[in-house]
Amino acid sequence: MNSTSRIFLCLLLLVFVAAYPASAQSSFLNSSRNVRIGLLSQGLQTTWQIEPSTGFIEIFDQSKKQSVYSGKADKIVLSAMSGGKMKVAVDQRKSLYYFSNELVFSALGRTPINLKVKAGSRKNYSYRGSIAITPQKSGLRGINIVDIEDYLKSVVPCEIFNRAPDAAQQAQAIAARTYAVRNLHRHSNSDNFQLCDTVHCQAYTGIAREIKFxxxxxxxxxxxxxxFGKEPANTVYHSNCGGYLIDSRAAWNGSEVPYLIGHFDGIAVEKPFCFYGSQIKKNKLTCSLPKTRPSISIKRMPAKSKKACYKNFGHRVGMCQDGAIGMAAIGYNSRQILDFYYPGTRLATMRYADPSTAPVETQKPIVVASLPMPNPEQIELITPPNPTQLNALRHSNKTRQNSRSIRETLKQISTGKNGSKAHELRKIFWTPGQPEISRSIY
Ligand SMILES: [Zn+2]
Ligand SMILES: [Zn+2]
Incomplete structure (x- = not known):
């Protein structure tokens, strides 16, 4: 192709782009359920490759609020140029030159819609939602704009043992969702994203890590x-507390958080929940699991106590993940697990704005439940009898030493009914303290 016809093609493309209605895909980008996840683990790169699963892509210029390309594309290559600009090449033929502001790439067409991304020489990753690429002085930053519920599908298996029983996975999902909603401003505005994909926020690697459980x-x-109060609780979690959770003040100084207190990770006369959880994880359960209790009393430890009975992994504040696995295996449901690790918190349901309705900014937070302060000394957790106890695991775990039987056992626990009607919680329609979730979301 000679240069004249190349210029002609570019002009044709520009005319096409100008004629394309920019609003055609704005309903997707306006969804307030989307969060911006900075792909820090991919680093600042000089090149990014993006492949839409559908073979069609929409490229949207964020600052000009207009579509710059919409059509067939197998592979888009972005290259960092001098002066904080980037060059965009669609299928090596059509180059959309020199963008100094963020571009958002969304696959168009039928499901499954995702984008395969290759950052520099790193291996491929696939993400749901859209990918934003922002040119910076020292390279190109990738950001995944993703539905918060899709984001969690990768965070949960990244953060907790893959074969954890259902109730532990549910507790992890609620803790991770709460953590995300609470920490949407963990990164500064100049970062241009809300959460990162490393353990600084929550580990997230996109579709590859998703598992059905x-x-x-x-x-x-x-x-x-x-x-807690009218805010999302600070649902910090860690791998294994070593038998005793510690007060957030013992870990990080700071002020008192009524639900992040030091206490034994279990019931006084029994082994800690994380003892059972870590044995299940290692496939080495050597003793019977205790029975569930109708209630668990929490005996608060002195604020500065760092007492432990085993080696711990992590900061020991909030939910002990091995403990959650132990509690789930014993038969406690996700609400009971969360009650135990974040005593005094309430369960609420996010009312995500419908993308087709008015922007979230115009909506007022609706809180229909008031949250009483817990008794700081003794917190009684009422736990209704759970009908799904696994008698087999409790009575005959000696015969369940091999991995298959443990897997089967965990599967049985996972597929059992983990909730009970009596414990069903009132649904609370709640929009997080505005403008938290709406700000800087497209
Ligand atoms: Zn972060
Ligand atoms: Zn523990």
């Missing part, structure tokens, strides 16, 4: 978060 847990807990 975790996806089910996210769906089963759709929109559910923990609140």
């Amino acid at each position: 975790a996806t089910k847990a996210v769906k089963d807990t759709y929109g559910k978060i923990l609140t």
